[in-house]
Amino acid sequence: MAVNIAILGFGTVGTGLPTLLSENKEKLAKILDEEIVISKVLMRDNKAIEKARSQGFNYDFVLNLDDILADSEISIVVELMGRIEPAKTYITQAIEAGKNVVTANKDLLAVHGVELRSLAQKHHVALYYEAAVAGGIPILRTLANSFSSDKITHLLGILNGTSNFMMTKMSEEGWTYDESLAKAQELGYAESDPTNDVDGIDASYKLAILSEFAFGMTLAPDDIAKSGLRSIQKTDVEIAQQFGYVLKLTGEINEVDSGIFAEVSPTFLPKSHPLASVNGVMNAVFIESEGIGDSVFYGAGAGQKPTATSVLADIVRIVKRVKDGTIGKSFNEYARSTSLANPHDIENKYYFSVETPDSTGQLLLLVELFTSENVSFEQVLQQKGNGKRAVVVIISHKINRVQLSAIQDKLNQEKDFKLLNRFKVLGD
Ligand SMILES: NC(=O)C1=CN([C@@H]2O[C@H](COP(=O)(O)OP(=O)(O)OC[C@H]3O[C@@H](n4cnc5c(N)ncnc54)[C@H](OP(=O)(O)O)[C@@H]3O)[C@@H](O)[C@H]2O)C=CC1
Numbered sequence: 001m002a003v004n005i006a007i008l009g010f011g012t013v014g015t016g017l018p019t020l021l022s023e024n025k026e027k028l029a030k031i032l033d034e035e036i037v038i039s040k041v042l043m044r045d046n047k048a049i050e051k052a053r054s055q056g057f058n059y060d061f062v063l064n065l066d067d068i069l070a071d072s073e074i075s076i077v078v079e080l081m082g083r084i085e086p087a088k089t090y091i092t093q094a095i096e097a098g099k100n101v102v103t104a105n106k107d108l109l110a111v112h113g114v115e116l117r118s119l120a121q122k123h124h125v126a127l128y129y130e131a132a133v134a135g136g137i138p139i140l141r142t143l144a145n146s147f148s149s150d151k152i153t154h155l156l157g158i159l160n161g162t163s164n165f166m167m168t169k170m171s172e173e174g175w176t177y178d179e180s181l182a183k184a185q186e187l188g189y190a191e192s193d194p195t196n197d198v199d200g201i202d203a204s205y206k207l208a209i210l211s212e213f214a215f216g217m218t219l220a221p222d223d224i225a226k227s228g229l230r231s232i233q234k235t236d237v238e239i240a241q242q243f244g245y246v247l248k249l250t251g252e253i254n255e256v257d258s259g260i261f262a263e264v265s266p267t268f269l270p271k272s273h274p275l276a277s278v279n280g281v282m283n284a285v286f287i288e289s290e291g292i293g294d295s296v297f298y299g300a301g302a303g304q305k306p307t308a309t310s311v312l313a314d315i316v317r318i319v320k321r322v323k324d325g326t327i328g329k330s331f332n333e334y335a336r337s338t339s340l341a342n343p344h345d346i347e348n349k350y351y352f353s354v355e356t357p358d359s360t361g362q363l364l365l366l367v368e369l370f371t372s373e374n375v376s377f378e379q380v381l382q383q384k385g386n387g388k389r390a391v392v393v394i395i396s397h398k399i400n401r402v403q404l405s406a407i408q409d410k411l412n413q414e415k416d417f418k419l420l421n422r423f424k425v426l427g428d
């Protein structure tokens with residue numbers, strides 16, 4: 001017996017599936033008594049088909065989704081095209097045609113997940129997307145299953161392989177921004193439009209999905225504060241080192257009494273933090289929970305094989321569920337109403353890098369500005385100026401989001417000061 005699947009989109013991840021199916025043939029045969037067969041592959045055009053054939057792929061390539069929908073032998077559709085449309089329409093049509101769906105599309109799940117999940121439930125089919133978050137790390141299933149008996153209070157992740165790879169190359173090997181981005185693209189880590197990778201958008205989509213699994217709360221894209229890595233300067237990385245930190249792009253969700261707060265931002269992590277040594281394309285998710293305490297999940301966050309491995313695991317899970325007669329159960333059953341934290345309740349230390357006129361009087365004015373919002377300094381460093389302008393870097397004591405906004409507004413209004421950068425600092 002065979003389980004016939006169709007793949008929509010035959011790029012980095014899609015072309016990884018044939019290899020995995022063949023490398024794991026014996027193991028899969030032991031787990032399932034049916035063979036998974038790639039029955040049809042949807043391609044964009046004839047040129048793409050020719051290219052795939054020249055690479056040795058010999059599948060039934062089609063150009064029209066209807067050829068897949070009309071094939072009653074195909075029970076699983078694997079969407080690996082990316083972006084919102086036409087992926088959303090194709091997945092909707094596949095579900096309506098009674099097909100189970102596997103996708104790695106975090107953009108789609110973060111923005112239209114509620115609608116697609118409820119459609120899948122209505123049609124009693126599976127919609128699985130383990131690969132959408134942190135590539136090869138099986139984090140969603142772990143949250144849905146192993147954390148069902150625990151209360152998670154804090155989640156911190158390095159969730160974008162491209163930006164972590166770039167930051168590692170730039171800070172440790174002196175590569176330029178363009179060199180490191182080009183390499184991430186060549187290695188198949190980056191999205192087709194890498195804007196989402198470098199601006200923190202991809203990580204915010206993953207954080208939105210994690211919020212549902214870890215906290216049972218659905219976040220709209222605008223509920224997540226986000227900034228990416230474009231503003232980071234070499235000096236910020238060096239100062240982080242000097243102060244005992246490592247600068248990483250993180251996604252974080254905290255739950256406090258008033259609700260949850262989610263943010264993607266460059267973050268100073270103490271060198272001793274478990275995520276401080278997560279380098280290159282690796283991702284990690286650090287969880288604080290009441291039962292387990294601290295736990296860390298680490299692995300490749302992007303790339304063909306790790307991602308395709310998660311996709312194939314979802315396919316295997318569907319085959320097993322069909323056999324057990326449990327297909328149609330939601331991937332994640334934890335849902336409660338969303339409550340966003342009061343900004344007064346969210347506290348962190350912050351790093352501020354401020355350009356000022358090069359005089360002692362200006363430093364005093366800067367101190368006054370912070371003091372007027374009850375913000376005190378934990379560490380301060382004035383870099384040697386050029387007689388006209390100097391840069392002062394400050395790590396504040398803990399302040400809440402309201403104080404943070406007030407300080408930023410005041411710095412932006414004060415014509416002598418220029419706020420160069422502001423990053424979150426973790427640790428007590
Ligand atoms: N790469 C990675 O490490 C990871 C990727 N993902 C996700 O997996 C998905 C696939 O990513 P990836 O393989 O890297 O992307 P690629 O861009 O490498 O592959 C996507 C493929 O889909 C094709 N495609 C796009 N639109 C259509 C269409 N309308 N009809 C037919 N084919 C189409 C593209 O063709 P063309 O080239 O002509 O546009 C391309 O061949 C995305 O959702 C991505 O976010 C998730 C985790 C990690």
Ligand SMILES: N[C@@H](CC=O)C(=O)O
Binds near residue numbers: 159197202301302
């Ligand atoms: N572009 C993404 C791919 C995986 O989700 C990343 O770099 O993390």
